[in-house]
Amino acid sequence: MSTVPAIRLRTVNDAPPRAGGRYVLYWMIAARRTRSNVALQHARDEANARGLPLLVLEALGLDHPWASARFHAFVIAGMRDNAERLGDRYYPYVERTVGEGKGLLAALARDAALVVTDDAPVFHLPRLVAAAGKRLDVRLVAVDGNGLLPLRDAPSTPFPTAYAFRRHLQKTLPPHLARESWPEADPLAGEAASDAAPTVDPKIEARWPRGFDVDLAALPLDHAVGPVSGFPGGPVAAHARLRGFVARFGAYATDRNEPSADATSGLSPYLHFGHIGAHEVFDALAAREGWTADRVKAGGNGSREGWWHASAAAEGFLDQLVTWRELGFNVASRDPLHASYDGLPGWARATMEAHATDPRPHAYTRAQLEAGQTHDPLWNAAMRQLREEGRIHNYLRMLWGKKILEWSPSPREAYDTLVALNDRWALDGRDPNSYTSIGWVLGKHDRPWGPERPIFGMIRYMSSDNTARKYDVKPYLARWGEGATKPAARQGALFG
DNA sequence: ATCGGCTCGCGCAA
DNA sequence: TGCGCGAAGCCGAT
Numbered sequence: 211m212s213t214v215p216a217i218r219l220r221t222v223n224d225a226p227p228r229a230g231g232r233y234v235l236y237w238m239i240a241a242r243r244t245r246s247n248v249a250l251q252h253a254r255d256e257a258n259a260r261g262l263p264l265l266v267l268e269a270l271g272l273d274h275p276w277a278s279a280r281f282h283a284f285v286i287a288g289m290r291d292n293a294e295r296l297g298d299r300y301y302p303y304v305e306r307t308v309g310e311g312k313g314l315l316a317a318l319a320r321d322a323a324l325v326v327t328d329d330a331p332v333f334h335l336p337r338l339v340a341a342a343g344k345r346l347d348v349r350l351v352a353v354d355g356n357g358l359l360p361l362r363d364a365p366s367t368p369f370p371t372a373y374a375f376r377r378h379l380q381k382t383l384p385p386h387l388a389r390e391s392w393p394e395a396d397p398l399a400g401e402a403a404s405d406a407a408p409t410v411d412p413k414i415e416a417r418w419p420r421g422f423d424v425d426l427a428a429l430p431l432d433h434a435v436g437p438v439s440g441f442p443g444g445p446v447a448a449h450a451r452l453r454g455f456v457a458r459f460g461a462y463a464t465d466r467n468e469p470s471a472d473a474t475s476g477l478s479p480y481l482h483f484g485h486i487g488a489h490e491v492f493d494a495l496a497a498r499e500g501w502t503a504d505r506v507k508a509g510g511n512g513s514r515e516g517w518w519h520a521s522a523a524a525e526g527f528l529d530q531l532v533t534w535r536e537l538g539f540n541v542a543s544r545d546p547l548h549a550s551y552d553g554l555p556g557w558a559r560a561t562m563e564a565h566a567t568d569p570r571p572h573a574y575t576r577a578q579l580e581a582g583q584t585h586d587p588l589w590n591a592a593m594r595q596l597r598e599e600g601r602i603h604n605y606l607r608m609l610w611g612k613k614i615l616e617w618s619p620s621p622r623e624a625y626d627t628l629v630a631l632n633d634r635w636a637l638d639g640r641d642p643n644s645y646t647s648i649g650w651v652l653g654k655h656d657r658p659w660g661p662e663r664p665i666f667g668m669i670r671y672m673s674s675d676n677t678a679r680k681y682d683v684k685p686y687l688a689r690w691g692e693g694a695t696k697p698a699a700r701q702g703a704l705f706g
Numbered sequence: 707a708t709c710g711g712c713t714c715g716c717g718c719a720a
Numbered sequence: 721t722g723c724g725c726g727a728a729g730c731c732g733a734t
Contacts, residue, residue: 372726374715557713605728608729612729650727655727659730661731662712670728672730676729
């Protein structure tokens with residue numbers, strides 16, 4: 211009945227579907243978009259099967275530790291796009307006081323034949339879904355739309371290396387690339403009762419008013435973390451970004467590590483908030499390359515080269531989008547320690563701990579780091595980009611992390627600082643991928659790399675001097691360094 | 707400019 | 721049991 215592969219569907223609770231429900235409710239929590247969204251597609255199938263309309267709830271709560279004007283602005287921009295597409299079927303809701311939103315899902319579910327949601331191993335979402343499953347008296351189905359590989363098509367233990375995971379992908383992925391397994395580009399196009407608006411109890415609307423036109427300044431948020439410039443949120447902006455990236459994709463192979471070049475995709479924030487899906491990014495690239503699924507052959511030995519049978523640039527980018535991104539999801543879905551120091555490999559913790567009492571020639575408090583007040587101008591510039599733009603250039607982010615290890619009193623504190631700064635300031639913080647890149651800095655998915663050094667032990671070392679030797683960092687320093695003039699138009703006027 | 711060594715663990719071939 | 725291979729490393733020798 212469902213057009214979504216069964217391996218992506220998970221029934222969360224024991225409650226049956228409700229006879230006499232007025233709509234099928236899609237509780238949109240991770241895939242905050244209306245295109246290429248298998249959860250929405252499944253909800254639509256269920257609605258069609260019952261002759262019912264769809265209702266889509268997209269809520270934005272205040273009750274999590276990193277709630278800030280930055281993330282709120284980003285998500286609300288996406289609500290604008292989703293409202294455009296969904297019309298009467300859309301129930302956007304932004305909490306005005308902490309706890310105000312409690313009960314909305316259950317209230318809407320009381321008239322639902324079935325509730326569908328996203329199954330994503332991201333931040334607090336698994337706990338949220340589990341709790342909802344217990345509370346609701348109607349069936350809740352969670353749908354895994356995270357990546358090309360369904361999360362459940364892998365062993366129950368997480369992959370320790372990208373190499374091992376890549377080998378698994380090379381064996382397992384081909385059937386999931388087939389057209390019939392692929393998400394529909396526009397699930398709303400296949401909606402049978404699209405003209406019938408779902409009837410929502412007016413008492414619910416009175417208590418939890420629909421809408422997203424809120425005064426951000428009045429909300430209890432972390433306002434020091436302000437909206438970013440250059441990265442407007444939402445599916446429309448995400449697709450504009452994707453088009454731009456594909457248009458200049460030729461430079462990706464050579465310039466992706468060049469801090470001054472705009473050669474990377476910049477899609478990570480959109481992927482994190484679900485404003486675009488991995489399948490959509492894959493499709494855009496495949497179209498550009500004239501690539502078709504039959505070019506991938508089952509087999510392969512885990513090597514990065516010559517797997518996709520695409521250009522060098524495409525192979526490199528797909529290794530990011532598929533291998534590394536989905537490795538992060540694989541680990542996040544299977545390792546409860548994936549976001550903690552204790553989740554690092556044994557050899558990495560051992561070698562760092564053997565050097566825990568080494569003298570630290572430079573030591574900074576977390577506040578000094580957060581303010582970008584170190585002796586290292588390149589590092590300070592990276593921190594400033596993170597504070598102001600909500601991201602750090604891919605290559606410099608590694609250096610940024612390595613120095614936090616070098617300048618922290620202990621490896622455990624280094625890990626916690628990395629996570630805290632990234633969770634708070636990065637648009638794609640709190641994502642499985644963020645924990646992958648932070649973990650990599652401290653040896654995760656990497657190997658020991660001599661010679662043994664103070665503080666680092668056998669953790670792979672990086673230095674600002676070498677980075678400056680390999681890449682042209684002058685334009686980056688001019689943009690983000692100490693003496694740089696503030697870029698214009700940083701005010702958050704979008705949502706005033 | 708380019709190259710090997712540093713060093714560990716995995717999966718597969720033998 | 722050996723072997724190839726691995727997100728971006730650094731360093732010194734040629």
